[in-house]
Amino acid sequence: MTRAQLLKVEKYFANGAFSFSWQGEAQASPDHERHLTARFNGKPGPVGRVMLSKGDLFIETYYDNRWYNRFEIHSPGNPSPKIWYYNISRPAEFASNTVRWVDLALDVLIYPNGEAELLDLDEFGELEIDFEIQRQCWLAVLEILSFANRKKPSFEG
Template identity: 35%
Template sequence: MAPGSEVTVLLVKHPRPDVRYPALVDGDDGTRITVRAPWAGPPSRDFGFVRFERGDVFTEHYWRDRWYSVKEVRDGRGALKGWYCDVTRPAAVRDGAVVVHDLDLDLWLPADRSAPLRLDEDEFLASGLAERDPAAAARAREALDELELLSRDGFAALLGG
């Protein structure tokens, strides 16, 4: 994927509706794909631990060989809000889209790098993945643990920053 090219990000969220939105490619080294996208949800959404709003910019990192993505979130003025991480199957590129299968586990690290929040473990349990695909469920839990460890330095070791 060439830097500056347009791409669609497709988050497959079975059984819930998929989420798709446009982004611009920042880079693709063959393993990691980095895109930049504006907040694609409603004008404002308060999660309790952070509010995403129109004007927020997400720099999203997807790996073809890792079971997660890391999204740096900045407000419209460029101030860091934090990092939102999705546990997913490894990313694939198909038909001009970055395709990731969301596995319901998430992690939020606020900009001040205080304690990371593990999110949506109830949704993960309710998804039935552990019964349908125990190996994938185990990889998902390992990925969440890895994200928590990597969050200690604000993902600098992972993202090279």
């Protein structure tokens, strides 16, 4: 039996300051993507209309060519996602066993019924980022919303 490869994920704020990190089990990934699975061990609480609980399964996808990352979140033992959580971010940077990403505040939640919710507009408005970065963020939001509008399976691009 081979031991699973762990990937370290490092999250940074828009100003470049380190936020926090976690580890997950690496999964097979195509070019320009890193896939991993991780169990939620943070403080339980609401995100939009769902509750995050200890032990929730996060199936995480990071892209080095898109302005977002995606967390498909499942309750323990439930094969159906309870939510897709998209972080609007700079394209991720990949090192051998590390994924680094910069959070640009906006979050898009997609519920299993296809409804969408945009979070943290106030935080986004306070960021000191230039027009081109703002434009990339809004284009990413539109791309994500198009997944929900088309009801594309697993809301992937």
